[in-house]
Amino acid sequence: xxxxxxxxxxxxxxxxxxxxxxxxxxxxxxxxxxxxxxxxxxxxxxxxxxxxxxxxxxxxxxxxxxxxxxxxxxxxxxxxxxxxxxxxxxxxxxxxxxxxxxxxxxxxxxxxxxxxxxxxxxxxxxxxxxxxxxxxxxxxxxxxxxxxxxxxxxxxxxxxxxxxxxxxxxxxxxxxxxxxxxxxxxxxxxx
Numbered sequence: 001x002x003x004x005x006x007x008x009x010x011x012x013x014x015x016x017x018x019x020x021x022x023x024x025x026x027x028x029x030x031x032x033x034x035x036x037x038x039x040x041x042x043x044x045x046x047x048x049x050x051x052x053x054x055x056x057x058x059x060x061x062x063x064x065x066x067x068x069x070x071x072x073x074x075x076x077x078x079x080x081x082x083x084x085x086x087x088x089x090x091x092x093x094x095x096x097x098x099x100x101x102x103x104x105x106x107x108x109x110x111x112x113x114x115x116x117x118x119x120x121x122x123x124x125x126x127x128x129x130x131x132x133x134x135x136x137x138x139x140x141x142x143x144x145x146x147x148x149x150x151x152x153x154x155x156x157x158x159x160x161x162x163x164x165x166x167x168x169x170x171x172x173x174x175x176x177x178x179x180x181x182x183x184x185x186x187x188x189x190x191x
Contacts, residue, residue, distance in 0.1 A: 017047070018043075018044045018047035018048055018051075018056070019044075019056075021040045021041070021043050021044035021047070022040070022041065022044040022056070022059070022060055022063070024040045025037045025038075025039075025040030025041035025044060025060075025063065025067075026063065028040060029063070029066070029067055029070075034067055034070060034071055037067050038064070038067055038068075041060050041063050041064050041067065042064070044056075044060050045057060045060035045061060045064065048060060054087055054090070054091050055091060055093065055096075057083075057087055058083075058084045058087035058088045058091070058093070058096055058100075059084075059096070061080045061081070061083040061084035061087065062080070062081065062084035062088075062096070062099060062100045062103060064076075064080040065077050065078075065079075065080035065081035065084060065100070065103055065104075065107070066103050066106075068080060069081075069103070069106060069107040069110060072110070074107070074111060077107050078104075078107065081100055081103060081104045081107065084096070084100045085097060085100045085101065085104065088100055094127050094130055094131045095127075095128075095131045095133065097127055098124045098125075098127035098128045098131065098133070098136065098140075099124075099136070101120050101121070101123045101124035101127065102120070102121065102124040102136075102139075102140050102143070104120040104124075105117045105118075105119075105120035105121035105124055105140070105143065105144075105147075106143070108120060109121075109143070109146075109147055112150075114147055114150050114151045115151070117147045118144060118147045118148065118151065121140055121141075121143055121144040121147060122144060124140045125137050125140040125141050125144060128140060129167075134167040134168065134169045135168070135169050137164075137167050138164040138165070138167050138168050138169075139164075140164075141160045141161065141163050141164035141167070142160075142161060142164045144160045145157045145158075145160040145161040145164065148160055158182055161182060162182045165178055165182065
């Protein structure tokens, strides 16, 4: 949706309604109804902006960046993800910043910009490590591993995947087996 097409949030929309719009936007997104998702998310974002709720402004900006990424509207995606990352940084929300960096990495990955994808995903994984979110760190490192393969860096890919397996909160027996198998060449190469 172009900026000039956006609907401005009426001032009579309360915060509960903005929260409902945010959730409805996420539901539309999960069902592949991206135009409807954008409409809801823009309205929610505008309402949160009127209220000055920086946490929710950042959350909706991040969500808007994700939807625009799926639509391959790179400029809008980057603009919204920039806003989300800046706001999460200002309010010192490392988890939000990590999520946005991961979404930025996904955007660069979709654009086949492997260098920037790797940099964003690495920063995201580092922040998830700081906040202690092993599950999200593992998902991010798995994505980083695929990017490293695309960069023709198989050892870095293997190391990222091994670390992802290492930080799984409740690894399955198969993940434990993979960790052992992937760890062998890494130990040999580190000597």
